[in-house]
Amino acid sequence: SQTIHQWPATLVQPVGSPLSLECTVEGTSNPNLYWYRQAAGRGLQLLFYSVGIGQISSEVPQNLSASRPQDRQFILSSKKLLLSDSGFYLCAWSGVGQGLGEQYFGPGTRLTVT
Amino acid sequence: DAKTTQPPSMDCAEGRAANLPCNHSTISGNEYVYWYRQIHSQGPQYIIHGLKNNETNEMASLIITEDRKSSTLILPHATLRDTAVYYCIVRVPNTGRRALTFGSGTRLQVQP
Numbered sequence: 764s765q766t767i768h769q770w771p772a773t774l775v776q777p778v779g780s781p782l783s784l785e786c787t788v789e790g791t792s793n794p795n796l797y798w799y800r801q802a803a804g805r806g807l808q809l810l811f812y813s814v815g816i817g818q819i820s821s822e823v824p825q826n827l828s829a830s831r832p833q834d835r836q837f838i839l840s841s842k843k844l845l846l847s848d849s850g851f852y853l854c855a856w857s858g859v860g861q862g863l864g865e866q867y868f869g870p871g872t873r874l875t876v877t
Numbered sequence: 878d879a880k881t882t883q884p885p886s887m888d889c890a891e892g893r894a895a896n897l898p899c900n901h902s903t904i905s906g907n908e909y910v911y912w913y914r915q916i917h918s919q920g921p922q923y924i925i926h927g928l929k930n931n932e933t934n935e936m937a938s939l940i941i942t943e944d945r946k947s948s949t950l951i952l953p954h955a956t957l958r959d960t961a962v963y964y965c966i967v968r969v970p971n972t973g974r975r976a977l978t979f980g981s982g983t984r985l986q987v988q989p
Contacts, residue, residue, distance in 0.1 A: 797975070807921070809976035822976065853920045855977075862970030864911045866977055868920030 765790035769854050769869035776876055782827075782841040784872050786854030789835065794856040796837040797866065798829055801851040813837060849876045879904045879967040886984040889959075895952040897983050899965030902946040909970050910941060912950045913979065914961040921964070921979070924950065955987045 766789045776782060788794055798810040809822045811829035819829050826845050830838045837854055854869040882900040889895040901910065911926040925932055925939045927948075932939045938951040952959055964982040968974075 795975075799976075806979050807977060812975050855920075862909075863973070863975050864909060864926060864966070864968050864970045864977070865923055866921075867923055871918075871920045873918075 765856075765867065767854060767856055767867060767869040769852075769872055771872060772870065773873045774875070776844050776874065778846055778876055779843045782839070782844050782848070782874070784839040784852055784854075784874075786837040786839075786869055787835055788837075788856045791835070791856065791858060793834060793859060795859070795863070796831060797855040797857075798827075798837065798839050799853040799855060799868075801853060801871075803850070807853070811839070844876045846876050849874055879908055881965045881967055881980055883963070883965055883980065883983045885981065886986070888986050888988055889952075889955045891957060891987050891989050892954055895955040895959065895985055895987070897950040897952075897963050897965075897985065898947065899950070900947045901965070901967045904945050904967050907969050908967045910939065910945075910948045911966045911968065912937070912939065913964045913966070913977070914959075915964070915982075916958075916961040921977070924963075926970075955985075957987050957989060959985065960987045961985060 768787050796813045799807045801807050813819050813831045816831055827841050852872045855866040857866045879901050909926050909928050912924040913921045915921045924936050925934050927939045941948045962982040962984050964979040
């Protein structure tokens with residue numbers, strides 16, 4: 764069966780520090796991968812998605828970037844964090860044959876920028 | 878994507894069936910109904926989806942009315958771990974926006 768991992772689970776970082784969040788998927792090949800952010804009490808915001816290695820699409824302009832160095836690895840990064848980057852970061856995957864509406868989420872990383 | 882309407886909250890006794898309604902009166906012919914839930918402090922979890930036939934999996938059953946303007950998610954034997962916010966969304970499966978957009982959902986509280 765497929766599983767999705769994210770780490771770290773929680774993170775407290777000062778303003779201006781760098782960020783690297785990692786997501787890996789097991790049990791599937793060539794998945795579509797997604798990074799979402801969920802601010803406290805608010806809905807999901809899609810940040811990036813990827814349909815293959817090295818292929819990244821950004822949904823909103825921001826202080827973050829994403830990379831996909833391997834088929835089942837998705838990384839979210841920032842060179843200098845802002846207070847507004849705080850939130851719950853979720854990685855998700857969908858299978859090529861499953862459609863865009865069927866996405867499977869990881870456990871999330873709760874980031875607090877101080 | 879068609880708009881959905883869900884009650885803001887519901888209670889259910891543990892061991893009983895939880896029936897969660899969703900109205901989607903403007904659904905178009907190629908849009909599917911999807912259900913997700915989000916347990917507190919966890920990522921959203923896909924539950925089930927369907928087009929027009931009733932669907933069942935190990936988690937739940939989905940009943941879609943014949944005119945497809947509403948649906949009901951059924952958790953046959955609710956447990957305390959089913960306490961969560963449940964989201965009904967309607968969308969075309971393979972085209973359009975990649976982002977999942979949840980409304981305010983239904984907060985289901987399973988009571989012991």
